[in-house]
Amino acid sequence: MSNVNIQVNGQAVQARKGDTILTACRRAGIPIPTLCYMEDLLPSGACRMCVVEVEGAPGLVPSCSFPVSEGMKVNTRSPEVIQARRTIVELLLSSHPDDCLYCIRNGKCDLQRLAREHGVTQRVFRGKAVHRERDVSGPAIAREPDKCILCGKCVRVCEEIQGVAAIDFIERGSRAFIGTALNKGLNVSSCINCGQCVNVCPTGALHEQRSVDEVLAALNDPDKMVVCQHAPAVSVTIAEEFGMKPGVDFDGKMVAALRRVGFDRVFDTSFTADLTIMEEGSELVQRIQQGGVLPMLTSCSPGWIKFVEQFYPDFIPNLSTCKSPQQMMGALVKSFFAEREGRDPRSIVSVSIMPCTAKKFEAQRPEMNQNMVPDVDYVLTTRELADLFRLCGVDPAALEPEGADTPFGERSSAGKLFGASGGVMEAAIRSAYFLITGSELSELKIQEVRGLKGIKEARVKIGDLELCAAVASSLGNARKLLDEVRAGRKDLAFIEVMTCPGGCINGGGQPLGTDMEAVRARMNALYQIDRDETLRVSHKNKMVQRLYAEFLGKPLGERSHHLLHTHYHERNVLL
Amino acid sequence: MKGIDAILQGHPGAGRDALIPILQEVQEDQGYISPQAIAEIGRRLKLPASKIYGVATFYNMFRFSPRGKFHIMVCRGTACHVKGSAKTLETLIKALHIEPGQTTRDGLFSLEVVACLGACALSPTITVNGTFYPKVTQAKIAKVLDECRRAAQEKQPKEMAS
Incomplete structure (x- = not known):
């Protein structure tokens, strides 16, 4: 009933009521170039790349914000349209640096691609832009304002999706640029390092602070033992960097490739995800049984932690004291593992492969070291790992799968689920059920916390207890939940928050050009792993059990407390 | 000087639409828009500091350092x-x-x-x-x-x- 018939380039296209020309065309497989368009957000109409001709309309119209109507005749490729788009690219390039060869986004730049597609082969206009210094002050993200085309996507994702609003347009007209409040460095701003701005940036104006060279140097240092861990969400995305479609799991191939580039040990962060569940699950049970502060909030996502420290310091007592799986692994590598190997922790370089830019910040937190030796020395994003593989001429696709190393290589699929929003909750419920009742859940899959919805809630009967749990992904959604709790909502006992929409599979360090379809495919890949796995609960992980028996003692015990737990503090930044 | 507090009290229940008049009053009172003023206005209007700074820098009339003698x-x-x-x-x-x-x-x-x-x-x-x-x-x-x-x-x- 709500179909709208339009004609595009002479072809009949069935659009839906509420469609814009752009959404209707994209669904019908008719490409229209865009620069500022963002899925699921109101169009801003800033870049005008998406202009089309509509019969009867005066001039060209922006297809991203022009609603379809019955009988509308659209031309997406008339000479006028193409000329207008070309001019827009030429104008954007008028003040854009043209040293593409030295740009981090060379070959992966939307502006570069559009220039090529529109046949722009020379500088037609020459404009002088105000030079703005690079900002490399942040621990995770660097900004190069000279490469910015002011599309505004970073500003929008930061404010509208993440509810952080660390950056905005500053000044006006030809002097306009994107910056933080008072134009200070990112390091002292309210930026939470999530990297969602990097993912949406069409050019090289925003990128991660890279550690590829440092890692390469460590790998070639004969005096160093180089150990790596890889996060649950990396194996299901790295394949995309090597030409596969989203949703292919490269776990074993990636492990093999990591060994080929020279890592001495390859550990699986999903192992410490299982360990996190033992600690965090026990903490939850303790809080519930002993009247501790509830709802308990998960602490795996470092962007979220900084967010709470800045915006919701009153919720710091609610945060689980558990370190994130990355930091638990780091702490174990520089203690238990170093001891076992008979090595000075200083001679071990601990590298973590993460889907995340905020993990770079987390690894540098002053709490995360033992005797001034950092638990994690370097963090590489999925993108950086792919670059390292290419740099070393290693193609994971061509390798036979291999398993991760002992003692931190075994994992349950519950630990693997950490990569998707709701995964920590699902893993925690599975183990909390066992910790409280002594028996296993009859149905391990907890459908209510799966999927891409921004806020998910579940009520699970555990013995006489009804556990009310909520899951939020994206900090905009986390805000909604926390505001409800602040306003007096009492039923929730446990809240999982992932900083990025959909969880780590959509993290700020993941392959560029990700859309929600790709996120869904990655999520399904994780669910598939869980379906096919026999070890599906963290508390049955044999190596975790052994680690407790040989080293840690018991969950929440003294050694755990010292190595695996931490505290967070209110952070005074300009919000 | 009236002070930022007094100025904000003169705008009870103010929302983002009151931002520019408030900035004008603050500048008139203090001679410039200080970082403290941005933080305080942000808290009261529930607006991010980046937004206030963005709006204020859009207009030439606002300055961010005290006037000279x-x-x-x-x-x-x-x-x-x-x-x-x-x-x-x-x-x-x-x-x-x-x-x-x-x-x-x-x-x-x-x-x-x-x-x-x-x-x-x-x-x-x-x-x-x-x-x-x-x-x-x-x-x-x-x-x-x-x-x-x-x-x-x-x-x-x-x-x-x-």
Whole structure:
């Protein structure tokens, strides 16, 4: 009933009521170039790349914000349209640096691609832009304002999706640029390092602070033992960097490739995800049984932690004291593992492969070291790992799968689920059920916390207890939940928050050009792993059990407390 | 000075639409928009500091450092432009080592560019603390700045005594 018939380039296209020309065309497989368009957000109409001709309309119209109507005749490729788009690219390039060869986004730049597609082969206009210094002050993200085309996507994702609003347009007209409040460095701003701005940036104006060279140097240092861990969400995305479609799991191939580039040990962060569940699950049970502060909030996502420290310091007592799986692994590598190997922790370089830019910040937190030796020395994003593989001429696709190393290589699929929003909750419920009742859940899959919805809630009967749990992904959604709790909502006992929409599979360090379809495919890949796995609960992980028996003692015990737990503090930044 | 608190109290229940009037009042009261003012306005209006800074920097009228003892306005209107006000501005920037909107380190001078002072017959023109200086040249500007510096020095002992 709500179909709208339009004609595009002479072809009949069935659009839906509420469609814009752009959404209707994209669904019908008719490409229209865009620069500022963002899925699921109101169009801003800033870049005008998406202009089309509509019969009867005066001039060209922006297809991203022009609603379809019955009988509308659209031309997406008339000479006028193409000329207008070309001019827009030429104008954007008028003040854009043209040293593409030295740009981090060379070959992966939307502006570069559009220039090529529109046949722009020379500088037609020459404009002088105000030079703005690079900002490399942040621990995770660097900004190069000279490469910015002011599309505004970073500003929008930061404010509208993440509810952080660390950056905005500053000044006006030809002097306009994107910056933080008072134009200070990112390091002292309210930026939470999530990297969602990097993912949406069409050019090289925003990128991660890279550690590829440092890692390469460590790998070639004969005096160093180089150990790596890889996060649950990396194996299901790295394949995309090597030409596969989203949703292919490269776990074993990636492990093999990591060994080929020279890592001495390859550990699986999903192992410490299982360990996190033992600690965090026990903490939850303790809080519930002993009247501790509830709802308990998960602490795996470092962007979220900084967010709470800045915006919701009153919720710091609610945060689980558990370190994130990355930091638990780091702490174990520089203690238990170093001891076992008979090595000075200083001679071990601990590298973590993460889907995340905020993990770079987390690894540098002053709490995360033992005797001034950092638990994690370097963090590489999925993108950086792919670059390292290419740099070393290693193609994971061509390798036979291999398993991760002992003692931190075994994992349950519950630990693997950490990569998707709701995964920590699902893993925690599975183990909390066992910790409280002594028996296993009859149905391990907890459908209510799966999927891409921004806020998910579940009520699970555990013995006489009804556990009310909520899951939020994206900090905009986390805000909604926390505001409800602040306003007096009492039923929730446990809240999982992932900083990025959909969880780590959509993290700020993941392959560029990700859309929600790709996120869904990655999520399904994780669910598939869980379906096919026999070890599906963290508390049955044999190596975790052994680690407790040989080293840690018991969950929440003294050694755990010292190595695996931490505290967070209110952070005074300009919000 | 009324203070930021008092100004915000004059806008009970204010939302983002009140931002510009509040910024204007704060500037009128304090002479500039301080980081503290941005933080306080943000808390009251529930707006991010980046947004307030973004809005405030969009408009030329807002400044982010206190005014100097001598506030110099340079007219860049059409008539003054024709009579060479670009040179006037350049002279001042070079002499004071500050950009428009800034204040010298010693707090003596601040510089502001305005679109028209309404004194086109006197172009190119500047004002210092509201006093008009007609048909300025490089030499005249140097003289005016010297006068200001001398005036400040003479005043200083008195100020210390009081």
